Amino acid sequence: MKIMNIQDLIRPTIKALKPYSSARDEFQGVTDDMVFLDANENPFENGVNRYPDPQQNKVKVLLSKIKSVPTKNILLGNGSDEVLDLIFRAFCEPNKDNVITLPPTYGMYEVLANINAINIIKVELSSSFEPQVNKILEAVNSDSKILFLCSPNNPSGNSFKVESIETLLNKFKGLVVIDEAYIDFSNEKSWLERLSEFPNLIVTQTLSKAYGMAGIRLGVCYASEEIISIFNAIKPPYNVNELTQQHAIKRLEKEDEVTNEINKIKVQRKLLISELEKIDFISKIYPTDANFVLVKVDDANKRYDELIQKGIVIRNRTTQPLCENTLRLTVGTKKENEILIKALTDLSGLTKQ
Numbered sequence: 001m002k003i004m005n006i007q008d009l010i011r012p013t014i015k016a017l018k019p020y021s022s023a024r025d026e027f028q029g030v031t032d033d034m035v036f037l038d039a040n041e042n043p044f045e046n047g048v049n050r051y052p053d054p055q056q057n058k059v060k061v062l063l064s065k066i067k068s069v070p071t072k073n074i075l076l077g078n079g080s081d082e083v084l085d086l087i088f089r090a091f092c093e094p095n096k097d098n099v100i101t102l103p104p105t106y107g108m109y110e111v112l113a114n115i116n117a118i119n120i121i122k123v124e125l126s127s128s129f130e131p132q133v134n135k136i137l138e139a140v141n142s143d144s145k146i147l148f149l150c151s152p153n154n155p156s157g158n159s160f161k162v163e164s165i166e167t168l169l170n171k172f173k174g175l176v177v178i179d180e181a182y183i184d185f186s187n188e189k190s191w192l193e194r195l196s197e198f199p200n201l202i203v204t205q206t207l208s209k210a211y212g213m214a215g216i217r218l219g220v221c222y223a224s225e226e227i228i229s230i231f232n233a234i235k236p237p238y239n240v241n242e243l244t245q246q247h248a249i250k251r252l253e254k255e256d257e258v259t260n261e262i263n264k265i266k267v268q269r270k271l272l273i274s275e276l277e278k279i280d281f282i283s284k285i286y287p288t289d290a291n292f293v294l295v296k297v298d299d300a301n302k303r304y305d306e307l308i309q310k311g312i313v314i315r316n317r318t319t320q321p322l323c324e325n326t327l328r329l330t331v332g333t334k335k336e337n338e339i340l341i342k343a344l345t346d347l348s349g350l351t352k353q
Helices: 055-067 078-089 110-115 133-139 161-173 191-197 225-234 242-252 257-275 300-309 334-352
Strands: 074-077 098-101 119-122 142-151 175-179 200-204 219-222 282-285 292-297 327-331
Touching: 055 074, 055 242, 074 078, 074 225, 078 142, 078 175, 078 200, 078 219, 078 225, 098 110, 110 119, 119 200, 133 161, 142 161, 161 175, 191 200, 257 282, 257 292, 257 334, 300 327, 300 334
Parallel strands: 098 119, 098 142, 142 175, 175 200
Antiparallel strands: 074 219, 200 219, 282 292, 292 327
């Protein structure tokens, strides 16, 4: 059953909160010839002496055009982690409510739950890294507020089946957060296309991956106007700095360049997988819709250390559920991938001896 009233999910203290109003929130229609004497800023221009746009309107307009989502349905954060933290703070009562996570998955869901004193119910993915829908629905209770779905999933790389997500959106009585950090590398459609169908759906994305802007820390949240208004009420007044906004605008205006880079990464992903199939100590290569490949090896700790010694840094995921002796390999440039394959081939030759 779909959530009919989002207000029933909001924490009482948040619902009663009177939002802070910054100086730049109090009027609209900024023009270049205006005199700003409202925010106690240093008046000498240096490019960053003024506070940034608290609503990041120029960035949102560009995102709206690219993603076909109205600006009223967009919130920007200081990285996706701030966006996720806002979700916890708006809807989860500390020491009472719980959230559902599906290990193995992005580790910050659990970290943020712990920071906010929120209980965690973990329902492991299946052996094929798919949500076990019935087990998830059986595990929830009246205090379950949020279900986190990372699709494409990190660290496995696969996209979850549409039917499974549909069922959860319809039957889970809380918010369903679909983390689409890697969606641009997938051939699957984004859930943004169906945002208006599900009032309990929140989609998060980032400029850190496909857009190549990890250094500016800009996360994006897409949801109903009602949910976005809640987040706007509790977010810090100037949470996205001026330099981040400037860099984001320049990058978003180069959509063709971004698309070209994504296509190159997809080509390299395919080539990388074909070469990984030749390495004798790799026993399994998991299907991926992301810009990384998860592989199962004979001894993950040993292979990780060997690659470090060769100056190659990857991610050892062997401690994660369902990920024993797995390594996560990011798809790099053609040159970087060739260096990785040569190192693995050399190690493979040593193994054969």
